[in-house]
Amino acid sequence: MDMLNAMQTFVAVAENSGITAAADKLGCSKAIVSRTLSLLEERLDVRLLNRTTRKVSLTEAGTEYLEHCRAMLEQNAEIESRFAEKGLEPQGHLRISSPMTFGTQHITPVLPEFIDKYPKVQVDIQMTDRFVDIVEQGMDLAIRIGATGSDSLIVRKFAETQHQVAASPELIEKMGGMPKTVEDLKSWPTVAYSLRTAAPSWQSSRVNPELERARSNNGEAILRLAEAGVGLAYIPTFIMEDSIKAGKLKVLLPGIAQESTPLYILYPHRRRLALKTRVFIDFMVQKFSNM
The missing domain is CATH 1.10.10.10 (Winged helix-like DNA-binding domain superfamily/Winged helix DNA-binding domain)
Known part of the structure:
Protein backbone atom coordinates (compact mmCIF):
# COMPACT_ATOMS: atom_id res chain seq x y z
CA MET A 1 0.00 0.00 0.00
CA ALA A 84 14.40 20.25 -7.07
CA GLU A 85 16.08 23.53 -6.15
CA LYS A 86 19.62 22.13 -5.99
CA GLY A 87 21.70 23.96 -8.52
CA LEU A 88 19.23 26.86 -8.73
CA GLU A 89 20.15 30.34 -7.58
CA PRO A 90 17.81 32.33 -5.30
CA GLN A 91 16.51 35.45 -7.00
CA GLY A 92 13.76 38.05 -6.99
CA HIS A 93 12.43 40.63 -4.55
CA LEU A 94 12.28 39.47 -0.93
CA ARG A 95 9.83 41.54 1.11
CA ILE A 96 10.32 41.39 4.89
CA SER A 97 8.31 42.93 7.72
CA SER A 98 10.32 43.53 10.89
CA PRO A 99 9.95 45.32 14.24
CA MET A 100 11.72 48.66 14.08
CA THR A 101 14.41 48.24 16.72
CA PHE A 102 15.24 44.61 16.01
CA GLY A 103 15.39 45.43 12.31
CA THR A 104 17.80 48.34 12.71
CA GLN A 105 19.97 46.79 15.42
CA HIS A 106 20.18 43.18 14.24
CA ILE A 107 18.80 42.46 10.77
CA THR A 108 20.29 45.43 8.93
CA PRO A 109 23.87 44.70 10.13
CA VAL A 110 23.77 41.13 8.72
CA LEU A 111 21.95 41.97 5.46
CA PRO A 112 25.17 42.84 3.57
CA GLU A 113 26.39 39.28 4.15
CA PHE A 114 23.10 37.83 2.90
CA ILE A 115 23.04 40.11 -0.15
CA ASP A 116 26.67 39.27 -0.96
CA LYS A 117 25.90 35.56 -0.70
CA TYR A 118 22.74 35.81 -2.85
CA PRO A 119 23.39 38.67 -5.31
CA LYS A 120 20.25 38.05 -7.35
CA VAL A 121 17.96 38.65 -4.36
CA GLN A 122 16.75 42.23 -3.85
CA VAL A 123 15.76 42.82 -0.21
CA ASP A 124 12.91 45.16 0.74
CA ILE A 125 12.67 45.36 4.53
CA GLN A 126 9.69 47.26 5.93
CA MET A 127 10.06 48.17 9.61
CA THR A 128 7.07 48.71 11.87
CA ASP A 129 6.16 47.75 15.41
CA ARG A 130 2.58 46.96 14.45
CA PHE A 131 1.41 43.55 13.28
CA VAL A 132 1.24 43.44 9.51
CA ASP A 133 -1.02 41.11 7.54
CA ILE A 134 1.79 39.75 5.40
CA VAL A 135 -0.56 38.03 2.95
CA GLU A 136 -2.61 41.18 2.40
CA GLN A 137 0.51 43.37 2.18
CA GLY A 138 2.33 40.99 -0.17
CA MET A 139 5.17 40.24 2.25
CA ASP A 140 7.22 37.06 1.95
CA LEU A 141 7.79 36.78 5.70
CA ALA A 142 7.64 38.67 8.97
CA ILE A 143 9.79 38.80 12.10
CA ARG A 144 7.83 38.82 15.36
CA ILE A 145 8.93 39.08 18.99
CA GLY A 146 6.89 37.09 21.48
CA ALA A 147 3.40 37.03 20.00
CA THR A 148 2.72 35.69 16.50
CA GLY A 149 -0.58 37.47 15.94
CA SER A 150 -2.01 34.89 13.54
CA ASP A 151 -3.08 31.25 13.48
CA SER A 152 -3.06 31.05 9.69
CA LEU A 153 0.71 31.37 9.16
CA ILE A 154 3.61 28.97 9.48
CA VAL A 155 5.63 29.91 12.57
CA ARG A 156 9.31 29.08 13.09
CA LYS A 157 11.28 30.07 16.16
CA PHE A 158 14.75 31.28 15.22
CA ALA A 159 16.08 32.82 18.44
CA GLU A 160 15.27 33.75 22.01
CA THR A 161 15.81 36.88 24.06
CA GLN A 162 15.01 38.04 27.59
CA HIS A 163 12.59 40.71 28.73
CA GLN A 164 13.89 42.47 31.85
CA VAL A 165 13.03 45.47 33.98
CA ALA A 166 15.44 48.39 33.87
CA ALA A 167 15.59 51.95 35.17
CA SER A 168 18.00 54.86 35.12
CA PRO A 169 20.38 55.42 38.06
CA GLU A 170 18.62 58.74 38.69
CA LEU A 171 15.20 57.06 39.03
CA ILE A 172 16.63 54.34 41.25
CA GLU A 173 18.06 56.99 43.59
CA LYS A 174 14.80 58.93 43.55
CA MET A 175 12.85 55.78 44.52
CA GLY A 176 15.15 55.09 47.46
CA GLY A 177 17.47 52.52 45.96
CA MET A 178 17.24 49.18 44.22
CA PRO A 179 13.98 47.27 44.77
CA LYS A 180 14.21 43.96 46.63
CA THR A 181 10.93 42.32 45.59
CA VAL A 182 8.41 42.50 42.77
CA GLU A 183 5.99 44.16 45.20
CA ASP A 184 8.40 47.08 45.51
CA LEU A 185 7.92 47.86 41.80
CA LYS A 186 4.25 48.65 42.25
CA SER A 187 5.07 52.16 43.45
CA TRP A 188 7.48 52.95 40.59
CA PRO A 189 6.52 55.10 37.59
CA THR A 190 6.55 53.17 34.31
CA VAL A 191 7.03 53.58 30.58
CA ALA A 192 4.74 51.05 28.90
CA TYR A 193 4.80 49.17 25.61
CA SER A 194 1.40 49.97 24.12
CA LEU A 195 1.15 46.81 21.98
CA ARG A 196 1.57 44.41 24.90
CA THR A 197 -1.68 42.52 25.46
CA ALA A 198 -1.00 40.74 28.77
CA ALA A 199 0.86 41.34 32.01
CA PRO A 200 4.28 39.67 32.35
CA SER A 201 4.27 36.16 33.85
CA TRP A 202 6.06 37.40 37.01
CA GLN A 203 3.55 40.19 37.58
CA SER A 204 0.26 39.25 39.22
CA SER A 205 -1.56 42.26 37.80
CA ARG A 206 -0.98 45.29 35.64
CA VAL A 207 0.87 48.26 37.10
CA ASN A 208 -1.35 51.02 38.46
CA PRO A 209 -2.40 53.07 35.38
CA GLU A 210 -1.84 56.27 37.37
CA LEU A 211 1.89 55.41 37.55
CA GLU A 212 2.16 55.00 33.79
CA ARG A 213 4.01 58.18 32.86
CA ALA A 214 4.37 57.43 29.14
CA ARG A 215 3.78 54.71 26.58
CA SER A 216 4.87 53.89 23.05
CA ASN A 217 4.59 51.16 20.42
CA ASN A 218 8.34 51.38 19.76
CA GLY A 219 11.11 49.85 21.88
CA GLU A 220 13.67 52.51 21.03
CA ALA A 221 11.32 55.26 22.22
CA ILE A 222 10.68 53.39 25.48
CA LEU A 223 14.43 52.97 25.94
CA ARG A 224 15.11 56.70 25.59
CA LEU A 225 12.32 57.63 28.00
CA ALA A 226 13.65 55.12 30.54
CA GLU A 227 17.18 56.51 30.17
CA ALA A 228 15.78 59.97 30.91
CA GLY A 229 14.31 58.72 34.17
CA VAL A 230 10.66 58.98 33.17
CA GLY A 231 9.92 55.48 34.47
CA LEU A 232 11.07 51.90 34.57
CA ALA A 233 10.84 49.90 31.36
CA TYR A 234 10.21 46.22 30.65
CA ILE A 235 11.85 45.54 27.28
CA PRO A 236 14.03 42.94 25.53
CA THR A 237 17.69 42.84 26.49
CA PHE A 238 18.78 43.29 22.86
CA ILE A 239 17.24 46.77 22.95
CA MET A 240 18.88 47.93 26.19
CA GLU A 241 22.19 46.03 26.27
CA ASP A 242 24.23 49.04 25.08
CA SER A 243 22.53 51.30 27.62
CA ILE A 244 23.31 48.82 30.38
CA LYS A 245 26.97 48.71 29.37
CA ALA A 246 27.10 52.51 29.25
CA GLY A 247 25.57 52.82 32.72
CA LYS A 248 22.49 54.65 31.45
CA LEU A 249 20.21 51.89 32.75
CA LYS A 250 20.43 49.23 35.45
CA VAL A 251 18.57 45.91 35.50
CA LEU A 252 16.12 45.60 38.40
CA LEU A 253 15.49 42.25 40.10
CA PRO A 254 17.57 40.13 37.70
CA GLY A 255 16.45 36.51 37.68
CA ILE A 256 13.06 37.46 39.14
CA ALA A 257 11.35 40.17 37.08
CA GLN A 258 12.12 38.68 33.69
CA GLU A 259 10.89 36.15 31.14
CA SER A 260 12.24 34.41 28.07
CA THR A 261 10.78 35.72 24.83
CA PRO A 262 10.92 33.74 21.57
CA LEU A 263 11.65 35.40 18.24
CA TYR A 264 9.68 34.04 15.31
CA ILE A 265 9.71 34.04 11.53
CA LEU A 266 6.22 33.86 10.04
CA TYR A 267 5.44 32.96 6.44
CA PRO A 268 2.28 31.95 4.57
CA HIS A 269 2.96 28.28 3.72
CA ARG A 270 5.60 25.57 3.39
CA ARG A 271 4.56 24.12 0.08
CA ARG A 272 6.19 25.71 -2.94
CA LEU A 273 8.01 28.15 -0.67
CA ALA A 274 10.14 30.42 -2.85
CA LEU A 275 13.85 29.64 -2.71
CA LYS A 276 14.66 33.28 -1.85
CA THR A 277 12.44 32.97 1.24
CA ARG A 278 13.77 29.59 2.25
CA VAL A 279 17.43 30.67 2.16
CA PHE A 280 16.67 33.81 4.18
CA ILE A 281 14.92 31.76 6.86
CA ASP A 282 17.91 29.39 7.03
CA PHE A 283 20.25 32.42 7.17
CA MET A 284 18.35 33.93 10.12
CA VAL A 285 18.37 30.65 12.04
CA GLN A 286 22.12 30.34 11.49
CA LYS A 287 22.83 33.92 12.57
CA PHE A 288 20.62 34.18 15.62
CA SER A 289 20.11 30.67 17.03
CA ASN A 290 22.73 31.41 19.72
CA MET A 291 21.51 34.93 20.44
Missing part, protein backbone atom coordinates in the same frame (compact mmCIF):
# COMPACT_ATOMS: atom_id res chain seq x y z
CA ASP A 2 1.31 3.43 -0.97
CA MET A 3 1.03 5.25 2.37
CA LEU A 4 1.87 8.66 0.92
CA ASN A 5 -0.92 8.32 -1.61
CA ALA A 6 -3.27 7.06 1.11
CA MET A 7 -2.45 10.07 3.29
CA GLN A 8 -3.08 12.45 0.39
CA THR A 9 -6.43 10.76 -0.27
CA PHE A 10 -7.47 10.92 3.37
CA VAL A 11 -6.52 14.62 3.63
CA ALA A 12 -8.44 15.39 0.44
CA VAL A 13 -11.57 13.70 1.81
CA ALA A 14 -11.25 15.49 5.18
CA GLU A 15 -10.61 18.91 3.65
CA ASN A 16 -13.37 18.59 1.04
CA SER A 17 -15.91 17.01 3.40
CA GLY A 18 -16.73 14.14 1.10
CA ILE A 19 -15.55 11.35 -1.16
CA THR A 20 -17.07 12.79 -4.34
CA ALA A 21 -15.40 16.19 -3.93
CA ALA A 22 -12.10 14.53 -3.01
CA ALA A 23 -12.27 12.30 -6.09
CA ASP A 24 -12.85 15.34 -8.30
CA LYS A 25 -9.87 17.12 -6.75
CA LEU A 26 -7.61 14.09 -7.05
CA GLY A 27 -8.76 13.26 -10.58
CA CYS A 28 -9.79 9.68 -9.83
CA SER A 29 -12.99 7.71 -9.26
CA LYS A 30 -15.04 7.62 -6.07
CA ALA A 31 -14.47 3.88 -5.91
CA ILE A 32 -10.70 4.34 -5.77
CA VAL A 33 -11.01 6.94 -3.02
CA SER A 34 -13.37 4.75 -0.99
CA ARG A 35 -11.19 1.67 -1.42
CA THR A 36 -8.04 3.61 -0.41
CA LEU A 37 -9.74 4.84 2.76
CA SER A 38 -10.88 1.35 3.67
CA LEU A 39 -7.38 -0.08 3.21
CA LEU A 40 -5.91 2.76 5.28
CA GLU A 41 -8.34 2.13 8.15
CA GLU A 42 -7.59 -1.60 7.98
CA ARG A 43 -3.88 -0.96 8.15
CA LEU A 44 -4.22 1.44 11.10
CA ASP A 45 -6.92 -0.73 12.71
CA VAL A 46 -8.99 2.34 13.54
CA ARG A 47 -11.98 4.15 12.06
CA LEU A 48 -10.94 7.54 10.69
CA LEU A 49 -14.25 8.70 9.22
CA ASN A 50 -17.92 8.43 10.00
CA ARG A 51 -19.71 7.92 6.67
CA THR A 52 -23.34 8.61 5.80
CA THR A 53 -25.03 8.79 2.42
CA ARG A 54 -24.70 12.59 2.44
CA LYS A 55 -21.39 13.38 4.12
CA VAL A 56 -18.38 12.15 6.02
CA SER A 57 -17.03 13.46 9.30
CA LEU A 58 -13.83 12.84 11.21
CA THR A 59 -13.73 10.57 14.22
CA GLU A 60 -11.56 11.54 17.18
CA ALA A 61 -8.81 9.30 15.81
CA GLY A 62 -9.34 10.81 12.36
CA THR A 63 -8.83 14.34 13.68
CA GLU A 64 -5.55 13.31 15.29
CA TYR A 65 -4.39 11.42 12.19
CA LEU A 66 -5.28 14.35 9.92
CA GLU A 67 -2.75 16.60 11.67
CA HIS A 68 -0.12 13.87 11.37
CA CYS A 69 -0.81 13.47 7.65
CA ARG A 70 -0.63 17.19 6.99
CA ALA A 71 2.72 17.42 8.75
CA MET A 72 4.13 14.42 6.91
CA LEU A 73 2.93 15.68 3.50
CA GLU A 74 4.36 19.15 4.18
CA GLN A 75 7.71 17.67 5.17
CA ASN A 76 7.76 15.51 2.05
CA ALA A 77 6.86 18.46 -0.17
CA GLU A 78 9.58 20.55 1.43
CA ILE A 79 12.21 17.86 0.90
CA GLU A 80 11.16 17.37 -2.72
CA SER A 81 11.29 21.12 -3.23
CA ARG A 82 14.80 21.30 -1.76
CA PHE A 83 16.02 18.54 -4.09
Whole structure:
Protein backbone atom coordinates (compact mmCIF):
# COMPACT_ATOMS: atom_id res chain seq x y z
CA MET A 1 0.00 0.00 0.00
CA ASP A 2 1.31 3.43 -0.97
CA MET A 3 1.03 5.25 2.37
CA LEU A 4 1.87 8.66 0.92
CA ASN A 5 -0.92 8.32 -1.61
CA ALA A 6 -3.27 7.06 1.11
CA MET A 7 -2.45 10.07 3.29
CA GLN A 8 -3.08 12.45 0.39
CA THR A 9 -6.43 10.76 -0.27
CA PHE A 10 -7.47 10.92 3.37
CA VAL A 11 -6.52 14.62 3.63
CA ALA A 12 -8.44 15.39 0.44
CA VAL A 13 -11.57 13.70 1.81
CA ALA A 14 -11.25 15.49 5.18
CA GLU A 15 -10.61 18.91 3.65
CA ASN A 16 -13.37 18.59 1.04
CA SER A 17 -15.91 17.01 3.40
CA GLY A 18 -16.73 14.14 1.10
CA ILE A 19 -15.55 11.35 -1.16
CA THR A 20 -17.07 12.79 -4.34
CA ALA A 21 -15.40 16.19 -3.93
CA ALA A 22 -12.10 14.53 -3.01
CA ALA A 23 -12.27 12.30 -6.09
CA ASP A 24 -12.85 15.34 -8.30
CA LYS A 25 -9.87 17.12 -6.75
CA LEU A 26 -7.61 14.09 -7.05
CA GLY A 27 -8.76 13.26 -10.58
CA CYS A 28 -9.79 9.68 -9.83
CA SER A 29 -12.99 7.71 -9.26
CA LYS A 30 -15.04 7.62 -6.07
CA ALA A 31 -14.47 3.88 -5.91
CA ILE A 32 -10.70 4.34 -5.77
CA VAL A 33 -11.01 6.94 -3.02
CA SER A 34 -13.37 4.75 -0.99
CA ARG A 35 -11.19 1.67 -1.42
CA THR A 36 -8.04 3.61 -0.41
CA LEU A 37 -9.74 4.84 2.76
CA SER A 38 -10.88 1.35 3.67
CA LEU A 39 -7.38 -0.08 3.21
CA LEU A 40 -5.91 2.76 5.28
CA GLU A 41 -8.34 2.13 8.15
CA GLU A 42 -7.59 -1.60 7.98
CA ARG A 43 -3.88 -0.96 8.15
CA LEU A 44 -4.22 1.44 11.10
CA ASP A 45 -6.92 -0.73 12.71
CA VAL A 46 -8.99 2.34 13.54
CA ARG A 47 -11.98 4.15 12.06
CA LEU A 48 -10.94 7.54 10.69
CA LEU A 49 -14.25 8.70 9.22
CA ASN A 50 -17.92 8.43 10.00
CA ARG A 51 -19.71 7.92 6.67
CA THR A 52 -23.34 8.61 5.80
CA THR A 53 -25.03 8.79 2.42
CA ARG A 54 -24.70 12.59 2.44
CA LYS A 55 -21.39 13.38 4.12
CA VAL A 56 -18.38 12.15 6.02
CA SER A 57 -17.03 13.46 9.30
CA LEU A 58 -13.83 12.84 11.21
CA THR A 59 -13.73 10.57 14.22
CA GLU A 60 -11.56 11.54 17.18
CA ALA A 61 -8.81 9.30 15.81
CA GLY A 62 -9.34 10.81 12.36
CA THR A 63 -8.83 14.34 13.68
CA GLU A 64 -5.55 13.31 15.29
CA TYR A 65 -4.39 11.42 12.19
CA LEU A 66 -5.28 14.35 9.92
CA GLU A 67 -2.75 16.60 11.67
CA HIS A 68 -0.12 13.87 11.37
CA CYS A 69 -0.81 13.47 7.65
CA ARG A 70 -0.63 17.19 6.99
CA ALA A 71 2.72 17.42 8.75
CA MET A 72 4.13 14.42 6.91
CA LEU A 73 2.93 15.68 3.50
CA GLU A 74 4.36 19.15 4.18
CA GLN A 75 7.71 17.67 5.17
CA ASN A 76 7.76 15.51 2.05
CA ALA A 77 6.86 18.46 -0.17
CA GLU A 78 9.58 20.55 1.43
CA ILE A 79 12.21 17.86 0.90
CA GLU A 80 11.16 17.37 -2.72
CA SER A 81 11.29 21.12 -3.23
CA ARG A 82 14.80 21.30 -1.76
CA PHE A 83 16.02 18.54 -4.09
CA ALA A 84 14.40 20.25 -7.07
CA GLU A 85 16.08 23.53 -6.15
CA LYS A 86 19.62 22.13 -5.99
CA GLY A 87 21.70 23.96 -8.52
CA LEU A 88 19.23 26.86 -8.73
CA GLU A 89 20.15 30.34 -7.58
CA PRO A 90 17.81 32.33 -5.30
CA GLN A 91 16.51 35.45 -7.00
CA GLY A 92 13.76 38.05 -6.99
CA HIS A 93 12.43 40.63 -4.55
CA LEU A 94 12.28 39.47 -0.93
CA ARG A 95 9.83 41.54 1.11
CA ILE A 96 10.32 41.39 4.89
CA SER A 97 8.31 42.93 7.72
CA SER A 98 10.32 43.53 10.89
CA PRO A 99 9.95 45.32 14.24
CA MET A 100 11.72 48.66 14.08
CA THR A 101 14.41 48.24 16.72
CA PHE A 102 15.24 44.61 16.01
CA GLY A 103 15.39 45.43 12.31
CA THR A 104 17.80 48.34 12.71
CA GLN A 105 19.97 46.79 15.42
CA HIS A 106 20.18 43.18 14.24
CA ILE A 107 18.80 42.46 10.77
CA THR A 108 20.29 45.43 8.93
CA PRO A 109 23.87 44.70 10.13
CA VAL A 110 23.77 41.13 8.72
CA LEU A 111 21.95 41.97 5.46
CA PRO A 112 25.17 42.84 3.57
CA GLU A 113 26.39 39.28 4.15
CA PHE A 114 23.10 37.83 2.90
CA ILE A 115 23.04 40.11 -0.15
CA ASP A 116 26.67 39.27 -0.96
CA LYS A 117 25.90 35.56 -0.70
CA TYR A 118 22.74 35.81 -2.85
CA PRO A 119 23.39 38.67 -5.31
CA LYS A 120 20.25 38.05 -7.35
CA VAL A 121 17.96 38.65 -4.36
CA GLN A 122 16.75 42.23 -3.85
CA VAL A 123 15.76 42.82 -0.21
CA ASP A 124 12.91 45.16 0.74
CA ILE A 125 12.67 45.36 4.53
CA GLN A 126 9.69 47.26 5.93
CA MET A 127 10.06 48.17 9.61
CA THR A 128 7.07 48.71 11.87
CA ASP A 129 6.16 47.75 15.41
CA ARG A 130 2.58 46.96 14.45
CA PHE A 131 1.41 43.55 13.28
CA VAL A 132 1.24 43.44 9.51
CA ASP A 133 -1.02 41.11 7.54
CA ILE A 134 1.79 39.75 5.40
CA VAL A 135 -0.56 38.03 2.95
CA GLU A 136 -2.61 41.18 2.40
CA GLN A 137 0.51 43.37 2.18
CA GLY A 138 2.33 40.99 -0.17
CA MET A 139 5.17 40.24 2.25
CA ASP A 140 7.22 37.06 1.95
CA LEU A 141 7.79 36.78 5.70
CA ALA A 142 7.64 38.67 8.97
CA ILE A 143 9.79 38.80 12.10
CA ARG A 144 7.83 38.82 15.36
CA ILE A 145 8.93 39.08 18.99
CA GLY A 146 6.89 37.09 21.48
CA ALA A 147 3.40 37.03 20.00
CA THR A 148 2.72 35.69 16.50
CA GLY A 149 -0.58 37.47 15.94
CA SER A 150 -2.01 34.89 13.54
CA ASP A 151 -3.08 31.25 13.48
CA SER A 152 -3.06 31.05 9.69
CA LEU A 153 0.71 31.37 9.16
CA ILE A 154 3.61 28.97 9.48
CA VAL A 155 5.63 29.91 12.57
CA ARG A 156 9.31 29.08 13.09
CA LYS A 157 11.28 30.07 16.16
CA PHE A 158 14.75 31.28 15.22
CA ALA A 159 16.08 32.82 18.44
CA GLU A 160 15.27 33.75 22.01
CA THR A 161 15.81 36.88 24.06
CA GLN A 162 15.01 38.04 27.59
CA HIS A 163 12.59 40.71 28.73
CA GLN A 164 13.89 42.47 31.85
CA VAL A 165 13.03 45.47 33.98
CA ALA A 166 15.44 48.39 33.87
CA ALA A 167 15.59 51.95 35.17
CA SER A 168 18.00 54.86 35.12
CA PRO A 169 20.38 55.42 38.06
CA GLU A 170 18.62 58.74 38.69
CA LEU A 171 15.20 57.06 39.03
CA ILE A 172 16.63 54.34 41.25
CA GLU A 173 18.06 56.99 43.59
CA LYS A 174 14.80 58.93 43.55
CA MET A 175 12.85 55.78 44.52
CA GLY A 176 15.15 55.09 47.46
CA GLY A 177 17.47 52.52 45.96
CA MET A 178 17.24 49.18 44.22
CA PRO A 179 13.98 47.27 44.77
CA LYS A 180 14.21 43.96 46.63
CA THR A 181 10.93 42.32 45.59
CA VAL A 182 8.41 42.50 42.77
CA GLU A 183 5.99 44.16 45.20
CA ASP A 184 8.40 47.08 45.51
CA LEU A 185 7.92 47.86 41.80
CA LYS A 186 4.25 48.65 42.25
CA SER A 187 5.07 52.16 43.45
CA TRP A 188 7.48 52.95 40.59
CA PRO A 189 6.52 55.10 37.59
CA THR A 190 6.55 53.17 34.31
CA VAL A 191 7.03 53.58 30.58
CA ALA A 192 4.74 51.05 28.90
CA TYR A 193 4.80 49.17 25.61
CA SER A 194 1.40 49.97 24.12
CA LEU A 195 1.15 46.81 21.98
CA ARG A 196 1.57 44.41 24.90
CA THR A 197 -1.68 42.52 25.46
CA ALA A 198 -1.00 40.74 28.77
CA ALA A 199 0.86 41.34 32.01
CA PRO A 200 4.28 39.67 32.35
CA SER A 201 4.27 36.16 33.85
CA TRP A 202 6.06 37.40 37.01
CA GLN A 203 3.55 40.19 37.58
CA SER A 204 0.26 39.25 39.22
CA SER A 205 -1.56 42.26 37.80
CA ARG A 206 -0.98 45.29 35.64
CA VAL A 207 0.87 48.26 37.10
CA ASN A 208 -1.35 51.02 38.46
CA PRO A 209 -2.40 53.07 35.38
CA GLU A 210 -1.84 56.27 37.37
CA LEU A 211 1.89 55.41 37.55
CA GLU A 212 2.16 55.00 33.79
CA ARG A 213 4.01 58.18 32.86
CA ALA A 214 4.37 57.43 29.14
CA ARG A 215 3.78 54.71 26.58
CA SER A 216 4.87 53.89 23.05
CA ASN A 217 4.59 51.16 20.42
CA ASN A 218 8.34 51.38 19.76
CA GLY A 219 11.11 49.85 21.88
CA GLU A 220 13.67 52.51 21.03
CA ALA A 221 11.32 55.26 22.22
CA ILE A 222 10.68 53.39 25.48
CA LEU A 223 14.43 52.97 25.94
CA ARG A 224 15.11 56.70 25.59
CA LEU A 225 12.32 57.63 28.00
CA ALA A 226 13.65 55.12 30.54
CA GLU A 227 17.18 56.51 30.17
CA ALA A 228 15.78 59.97 30.91
CA GLY A 229 14.31 58.72 34.17
CA VAL A 230 10.66 58.98 33.17
CA GLY A 231 9.92 55.48 34.47
CA LEU A 232 11.07 51.90 34.57
CA ALA A 233 10.84 49.90 31.36
CA TYR A 234 10.21 46.22 30.65
CA ILE A 235 11.85 45.54 27.28
CA PRO A 236 14.03 42.94 25.53
CA THR A 237 17.69 42.84 26.49
CA PHE A 238 18.78 43.29 22.86
CA ILE A 239 17.24 46.77 22.95
CA MET A 240 18.88 47.93 26.19
CA GLU A 241 22.19 46.03 26.27
CA ASP A 242 24.23 49.04 25.08
CA SER A 243 22.53 51.30 27.62
CA ILE A 244 23.31 48.82 30.38
CA LYS A 245 26.97 48.71 29.37
CA ALA A 246 27.10 52.51 29.25
CA GLY A 247 25.57 52.82 32.72
CA LYS A 248 22.49 54.65 31.45
CA LEU A 249 20.21 51.89 32.75
CA LYS A 250 20.43 49.23 35.45
CA VAL A 251 18.57 45.91 35.50
CA LEU A 252 16.12 45.60 38.40
CA LEU A 253 15.49 42.25 40.10
CA PRO A 254 17.57 40.13 37.70
CA GLY A 255 16.45 36.51 37.68
CA ILE A 256 13.06 37.46 39.14
CA ALA A 257 11.35 40.17 37.08
CA GLN A 258 12.12 38.68 33.69
CA GLU A 259 10.89 36.15 31.14
CA SER A 260 12.24 34.41 28.07
CA THR A 261 10.78 35.72 24.83
CA PRO A 262 10.92 33.74 21.57
CA LEU A 263 11.65 35.40 18.24
CA TYR A 264 9.68 34.04 15.31
CA ILE A 265 9.71 34.04 11.53
CA LEU A 266 6.22 33.86 10.04
CA TYR A 267 5.44 32.96 6.44
CA PRO A 268 2.28 31.95 4.57
CA HIS A 269 2.96 28.28 3.72
CA ARG A 270 5.60 25.57 3.39
CA ARG A 271 4.56 24.12 0.08
CA ARG A 272 6.19 25.71 -2.94
CA LEU A 273 8.01 28.15 -0.67
CA ALA A 274 10.14 30.42 -2.85
CA LEU A 275 13.85 29.64 -2.71
CA LYS A 276 14.66 33.28 -1.85
CA THR A 277 12.44 32.97 1.24
CA ARG A 278 13.77 29.59 2.25
CA VAL A 279 17.43 30.67 2.16
CA PHE A 280 16.67 33.81 4.18
CA ILE A 281 14.92 31.76 6.86
CA ASP A 282 17.91 29.39 7.03
CA PHE A 283 20.25 32.42 7.17
CA MET A 284 18.35 33.93 10.12
CA VAL A 285 18.37 30.65 12.04
CA GLN A 286 22.12 30.34 11.49
CA LYS A 287 22.83 33.92 12.57
CA PHE A 288 20.62 34.18 15.62
CA SER A 289 20.11 30.67 17.03
CA ASN A 290 22.73 31.41 19.72
CA MET A 291 21.51 34.93 20.44
